[in-house]
Amino acid sequence: MSIESIDLTLIPGSEALRLRGSITPEQRAEVLAAFQAAWATIPPDDRDVLIQYWGQGGRAVSLVLIDQFPFLLKDAAAKADHLGRKLSLNPRWVFDKPVWDNLDLVLAHEIAHAYLFATDDPDHLAFAHDGMEQRAWDTLQRWNFDMDRHNELIRHVRSRISGKSPPI
Ligand SMILES: [Zn+2]
Numbered sequence: 001m002s003i004e005s006i007d008l009t010l011i012p013g014s015e016a017l018r019l020r021g022s023i024t025p026e027q028r029a030e031v032l033a034a035f036q037a038a039w040a041t042i043p044p045d046d047r048d049v050l051i052q053y054w055g056q057g058g059r060a061v062s063l064v065l066i067d068q069f070p071f072l073l074k075d076a077a078a079k080a081d082h083l084g085r086k087l088s089l090n091p092r093w094v095f096d097k098p099v100w101d102n103l104d105l106v107l108a109h110e111i112a113h114a115y116l117f118a119t120d121d122p123d124h125l126a127f128a129h130d131g132m133e134q135r136a137w138d139t140l141q142r143w144n145f146d147m148d149r150h151n152e153l154i155r156h157v158r159s160r161i162s163g164k165s166p167p168i
Helices: 025-041 044-054 100-118 129-142 147-160
Strands: 004-009 017-023 062-066 078-081 086-089
Touching: 004 025, 017 025, 017 044, 025 062, 025 100, 044 100, 078 100, 086 100, 100 129, 100 147, 129 147
Parallel strands: 017 062, 062 086
Antiparallel strands: 004 017, 078 086
């Protein structure tokens, strides 16, 4: 299937989060389904916090990009940067199993980081890597995501990536 450039809103009725990148129609459908599954699991009040944070000033400032650029120095599968206002998926890893099969959890994990930035979570803002990860895991647990599946995914990603980069 041919690769096409896309720019779509991800949250019904909101411009706050957009999906941008170059992917096939089949990949686009998978990403949209994974996002919808993750988003539906997040409690409504916390979804509102995220929409408010991402859409401040009426701008669609947060993107889910499928782009190699953010990963030139850090070889993670996905990352939340710009204080959780830009979420990126790494095309080098994201289409491979098991990451692709667990894309809902990959997105939920990065959205959890964005939520912690949005709420100025003090332990998350300490910027100590393990502290940030612990708070993301706590948040996913509070949101009732499948932590066994999440932790298996993290183990896989960490086993593949060397160095000090945040794994996911
Ligand atoms: Zn993380």
